[in-house]
Amino acid sequence: MPELPEVETIRLQLNNVLKGLKITGIEVLTKKSFLGDPGEVKGKKIIGVRRRAKITIIEMEKGISLAIHLKLTGQLIFRKGTEKKYCEQKDGPFAVCELPNKFTRVIISFNNRGRLYFNDLRIFGWIKVINTSSEIGEEKFGPEANDKKSFTLEYFNSILSKTKKPIKLIILDQEKLAGVGNIYANESLYSAEILPTRQSSFLNDEETVKLRDSIIKVLNEAIKHKGSSDRDEAYRQISGEKGTHQNYLKVYGKAGQKCSKCGGIIKRISLGGRGTFYCEKCQH
Numbered sequence: 001m002p003e004l005p006e007v008e009t010i011r012l013q014l015n016n017v018l019k020g021l022k023i024t025g026i027e028v029l030t031k032k033s034f035l036g037d038p039g040e041v042k043g044k045k046i047i048g049v050r051r052r053a054k055i056t057i058i059e060m061e062k063g064i065s066l067a068i069h070l071k072l073t074g075q076l077i078f079r080k081g082t083e084k085k086y087c088e089q090k091d092g093p094f095a096v097c098e099l100p101n102k103f104t105r106v107i108i109s110f111n112n113r114g115r116l117y118f119n120d121l122r123i124f125g126w127i128k129v130i131n132t133s134s135e136i137g138e139e140k141f142g143p144e145a146n147d148k149k150s151f152t153l154e155y156f157n158s159i160l161s162k163t164k165k166p167i168k169l170i171i172l173d174q175e176k177l178a179g180v181g182n183i184y185a186n187e188s189l190y191s192a193e194i195l196p197t198r199q200s201s202f203l204n205d206e207e208t209v210k211l212r213d214s215i216i217k218v219l220n221e222a223i224k225h226k227g228s229s230d231r232d233e234a235y236r237q238i239s240g241e242k243g244t245h246q247n248y249l250k251v252y253g254k255a256g257q258k259c260s261k262c263g264g265i266i267k268r269i270s271l272g273g274r275g276t277f278y279c280e281k282c283q284h
């Protein structure tokens, strides 16, 4: 599932291509994927593209926005018809050679003849028409995990001190911290040399500082690498190209392989139903 770095990559790229354009049409191919009245956004000019947690928000004039959640298999691909199309047939259902394809659920057209295709194999994702001022789901999300200013050390200390749950489950909890999913939870804990199963309230001051720094660093590096498109993952940049951060992962998906720091073997356990990867020599 796309996490903060993947959604942030899409947001930055959409902001570059959509800002200032007008929406000229919305074609809904799968009803379940679009909530609201397409007529409300037709003809509206785009002011910019924002993000909250894993939700992309296309903000338009007159206080209207489109909120988009990719969930497990959503893709947002922008095509103008003239540029070279990125295509890899071997990507199977996630290939974006000819669009629309059989997983295209919504097509948004713009006044520069550009088109944004919302593809979603599993149909868990959605596009919603919202009032910009409604601050979608604001109360349900913790601070943005890649943002030093809102994700403060003081805040992190306060949430950790209140719970004995394993630390990995706490940093995955979107109500406490927005944007960290399974890949980056594993990577951050490895970087901070802390075991995923450690009781949160038992982390000492030094470990808490190190973990917060690691989460921020790991997420921002992944944004720099335009996100991770792991095997069998749907995530693509808006051109259709994969991200590159999967080439930089240290523990996620690497059970049985050697730890790059100590040469020990990476272990895999299940924690809260999710694949959990760690090095028992480096992480304590």
Ligand SMILES: [Zn+2]
Binding pocket: 259, 260, 261, 262, 263, 264, 279, 280, 281, 282, 283
């Ligand atoms: Zn190690």
